[in-house]
Amino acid sequence: MTKCHRFGLFLFCLILMGSILTGQIPNVYAGNQSPYSLIFVDELGDKYETLIRNEFYRVYPKLVATFNPNAPKIVKVKVDNSDPNKGGFYKFNEPDTIYLNMSKSLPDNKVPISQEMDQLNFRVFDHELAHLVQAYSPSTPIWIIEGMADYAMILLGDGMTDVSVPIHPEPKATFSSEIEKKKYKEAARFLIWAKNYKRSTIIEEINKYARQETVFKNFDQLWEEYFKHPVAIEKNPQCYAAGEKNCPDLTNGKGGSYSPLTKEPDGNNNAIVTKTTYLLKKPDVSDSITEVKAASAVQAICKTSGSPFLGDDSKIYHTWSYIKVGKMKGYIPAKYLTTKGFIPSCPKPSITPNTEIRHLVRSDSALYKKADQNSDILAYINKGTEVDIICVKPSKQDANGKQDNWYYVQVDKKKGYLSAESIKIIKGESYPGCKKNPVIPSELMKEEGKQGGGR
Numbered sequence: 001m002t003k004c005h006r007f008g009l010f011l012f013c014l015i016l017m018g019s020i021l022t023g024q025i026p027n028v029y030a031g032n033q034s035p036y037s038l039i040f041v042d043e044l045g046d047k048y049e050t051l052i053r054n055e056f057y058r059v060y061p062k063l064v065a066t067f068n069p070n071a072p073k074i075v076k077v078k079v080d081n082s083d084p085n086k087g088g089f090y091k092f093n094e095p096d097t098i099y100l101n102m103s104k105s106l107p108d109n110k111v112p113i114s115q116e117m118d119q120l121n122f123r124v125f126d127h128e129l130a131h132l133v134q135a136y137s138p139s140t141p142i143w144i145i146e147g148m149a150d151y152a153m154i155l156l157g158d159g160m161t162d163v164s165v166p167i168h169p170e171p172k173a174t175f176s177s178e179i180e181k182k183k184y185k186e187a188a189r190f191l192i193w194a195k196n197y198k199r200s201t202i203i204e205e206i207n208k209y210a211r212q213e214t215v216f217k218n219f220d221q222l223w224e225e226y227f228k229h230p231v232a233i234e235k236n237p238q239c240y241a242a243g244e245k246n247c248p249d250l251t252n253g254k255g256g257s258y259s260p261l262t263k264e265p266d267g268n269n270n271a272i273v274t275k276t277t278y279l280l281k282k283p284d285v286s287d288s289i290t291e292v293k294a295a296s297a298v299q300a301i302c303k304t305s306g307s308p309f310l311g312d313d314s315k316i317y318h319t320w321s322y323i324k325v326g327k328m329k330g331y332i333p334a335k336y337l338t339t340k341g342f343i344p345s346c347p348k349p350s351i352t353p354n355t356e357i358r359h360l361v362r363s364d365s366a367l368y369k370k371a372d373q374n375s376d377i378l379a380y381i382n383k384g385t386e387v388d389i390i391c392v393k394p395s396k397q398d399a400n401g402k403q404d405n406w407y408y409v410q411v412d413k414k415k416g417y418l419s420a421e422s423i424k425i426i427k428g429e430s431y432p433g434c435k436k437n438p439v440i441p442s443e444l445m446k447e448e449g450k451q452g453g454g455r
């Protein structure tokens with residue numbers, strides 16, 4: 001414990017911290033062996049649970065690695081619709097739980113989670129996860145708690161929060177009175193500014209001391225300075241949040257705030273493809289546009305913030321790079337691209353429904369009840385029939401060491417297993433592994449919903 005504990009001195013008190021926060025976003029991917037799990041205490045329905053779970057496995061490991069390695073391994077989600085002013089919240093006395101408001105609509109542009117899990121919904125979810133990871137002392141000023149949660153969301157979420165400069169000063173306002181009202185993204189913006197232009201370790205320091213009984217004060221002068229030179233953080237919030245030097249202007253010099261849903265960033269020319277792969281139309285299983293050879297120099301336009309297969313329960317998420325090769329643009333797996341410098345997040349929502357699957361059966365084949373040729377035959381499928389692949393199930397090796405994959409597919413209204421040999425697969429595709437109860441992709445779920453199905 002040092003005197004730096006008292007934040008009043010923070011500008012003058014240099015602390016050497018063996019911090020886990022390096023300014024670099026750690027490359028943490030949750031796979032099947034993820035040490036984290038998410039429990040839905042209240043049932044939300046398959047669709048929301050899948051979307052929320054995918055977001056959890058995308059963001060939570062990075063939050064933990066960045067802010068608090070001692071954060072809970074098991075996170076619970078509960079539903080509480082009682083407060084119309086909150087899309088989600090966190091309680092200090094339940095440090096492993098986040099609450100989501102699933103009511104149909106909330107007043108005044110508040111964000112309920114129930115609509116379609118759009119980007120705002122995911123931001124609320126990420127923000128609440130950040131609180132859980134913070135585990136800050138309840139005595140920590142609200143603006144620090146909320147500002148740091150929004151900071152985490154900007155850094156590790158989709159990075160697309162509007163962080164334009166708040167209005168200042170209000171008449172006779174002090175730092176405390178203003179920050180009380182501007183405690184979310186405005187506070188995050190202030191912290192990002194301070195990190196970049198005043199004190200590069202401010203986030204680490206706050207993150208460390210907010211978990212203890214700490215007095216944070218003497219921000220008044222800094223707040224005034226901030227409004228004199230607020231810097232155009234809104235042109236690339238995620239990059240500034242990471243403390244990168246020379247953040248590219250994602251508005252392409254057009255001014256205003258980066259509005260990622262409508263503008264495509266300029267991109268970064270220092271990208272090399274590391275493995276020959278296919279350029280795909282969508283960040284998902286989709287038609288390939290062309291082959292991209294290993295060692296090709298390409299332009300990296302952006303990367304998706306994780307594109308889980310809808311309906312994929314396998315906890316694997318795929319990040320894709322959107323690149324320009326010659327005059328063609330498309331997606332390749334992010335792991336096949338090395339880049340120098342910052343690559344912005346892609347403007348499109350990270351999750352796109354899987355609508356372009358066209359898999360044809362190669363020869364007349366049987367649709368089996370189980371991934372086993374001795375199981376019941378549900379139907380015979382003619383050569384050339386189109387099927388939707390739900391997941392892949394590797395079979396056990398037989399006595400000769402031979403192993404065949406099976407695909408769990410849907411043909412018309414029937415679902416069953418087809419031998420992998422029976423299906424023409426588009427090159428470069430991969431599929432989620434089948435779990436005990438395969439989850440149906442959203443397109444199919446919608447169909448079922450129409451018939452009053454819904455599980």
Ligand SMILES: [Zn+2]
Binds near residue numbers: 127128145146
């Ligand atoms: Zn909050």
